[in-house]
Amino acid sequence: MSASSGALRSSLNIGARRSQRLAQAMQRWPVSVRVAAGVLGVLVVVALLANVIVPLDDTAVDLDRVLDGPSAAHLMGTDEVGRDLFARVLHGFRISLTIAVLAALAAVTVGTLVGVLAGTMGGKVDALVMRVTDVFASQNHFLFGILLLVLFRPALGGAGAVMLAVGLTHWPSLARIVRGELMSLRERPFVSAAIGGGASRWRLARRHYLPHLMPAVGLAFVLTVPHAVFHESAYSFLGLGLPAHEASLGNILADGQRSLLAGGWWIALFPGLAILTAAMTIGTLAEYWREHLHPRWRSELEL
């Protein structure tokens, strides 16, 4: 049956059907999800096209306009050397989101690999791998991430070390889910049937295991992104993440801390609002997606 429906699907235009299905699904979205999707979409597009639409220079120094409050000329004011904060926050958002997406990808990769390793090998390998997972899971993400940053920053640079720090701290919950899912899949009749039908390991993995694991992996990825944004900005804010000259949101917040005493509240306010908006919109979308995929994951996927 799966072979004939597969042939049918490939004969149709899958792309068109998918977009049609997406459009239908969007009509059912509650208002909050629509708003979140819209805001996030606008933010991402604006951040990606920051230089293309409006030629905003985030490095132009204007010493006549040092620490100017928000105005029509500078929507978010200027910083301690007269750079336009709006341009800096847009660039910072792009840098932070890129690093966060890559870091979340790293975490999901580690989690999936460990879960597959434990779930397919079983026995002693499984026991050992899961004990190591327990050790990582019991660590505080932030503190353990700092240890990783200090150890690997000289070799990997700021951005690479942040990705590693997030990637090596945010994987245990996904690894457990993937392992559990694999273990239950192995016992299902359709898998036994496939094995009995002579399916190769590769075919088994691709046709039967992967489609069942994808929702958990995809959701873990989306849920990790806001965490990664927070970690990057927090590490950079403390001076342990990206080098100070790279305008990530965390580095701008560190500028903001220095300017507080001089009354420059806007430098601290706006980059934080960017983080908040990203976290809230992605969180709303992920939560809606999770409810539709698998209500049980609420407790297990607590990152």
Added chain:
Amino acid sequence: MVKLITRRLAVLPLILLAVATVTFALTEISPFDPVEAYVGAENNVSAERKAEIAHAWGFDQPVYEKFGRWIYNLAQGDMGNSIVAGGQPVAGEIASRASASIALVGGALALVLAGGLVFGVLAAAFRGTLFDWLVRTLCYFNTAAPSFWIGLLALYVFSIELGWLPAGGTSDPRAVEAGGVDLEHLILPMVILALTQYAWFTLFVRNTMLEILREDHVQFARAQGIGELAVLLRYALPNALIPFVTLIGTHLAELIGGTILIESIFGWPGLGLLALDAARSEDIPMIVGITLCASVLVVLGNLLADVTYRIIDPRVREATT
């Protein structure tokens, strides 16, 4: 109960051993050079001198020997010597900074519990009203907003603009050490640290209360004509408290991680600030030491949660003893 406690405490060294092994493995894998970190980036220390330092600290020994010595020393409470503490033992420095962190985390935990309970119960009691909506919206806002950002804004508003509270630090670190907590300096960091966790608790209490309010024994109490306040406090709340207790253990770890950011912003001289100083000076023994201490605290926190769980829930107690 005693069996549970002794069994869990017996596992504690094993957990520490596992954490120590993982951190050791990471330092061995990483290309990080502790001698370079010790002499500083720009230095004219000769290669021979560096080799001498490496030899004096035992860095040139084979891996298994280093690992054995590290575990052996650890078993005796020796976590090595710290760079930020001027070459003094890590353990002593951590002990001298602990009281400031205990005051901060303890105060924050008390605030989280009190605030979470009050607002969670009230939101459940007034579900669907503007108050409920306000509590939930603030909670969602709170989980998404970075704690250090809220800390910066609070610092600006309450210390710089209004001048109500001191901008940071404590007037006398030794006063904290001696047990006399400097409340005026503690308020802002304590409240902001509490804010990092209170949203989870509030939403959790609200949702558990809503579930319990639908249960039969609550309906029965209402049918008997018992007032709504008594129903809430005597029939629903005790049941909502049970799962609430287990959360304290897990969120203790988050509070400890949160102190790094909060203590850095407010200059509170606890373990978080020590961890940050250590990270900035690439002081690996100190960071590993604090990581180990945090692991112990998490285990103890979970144990405390389990013990409390048994004390307050007769069903669990009878099922296991």
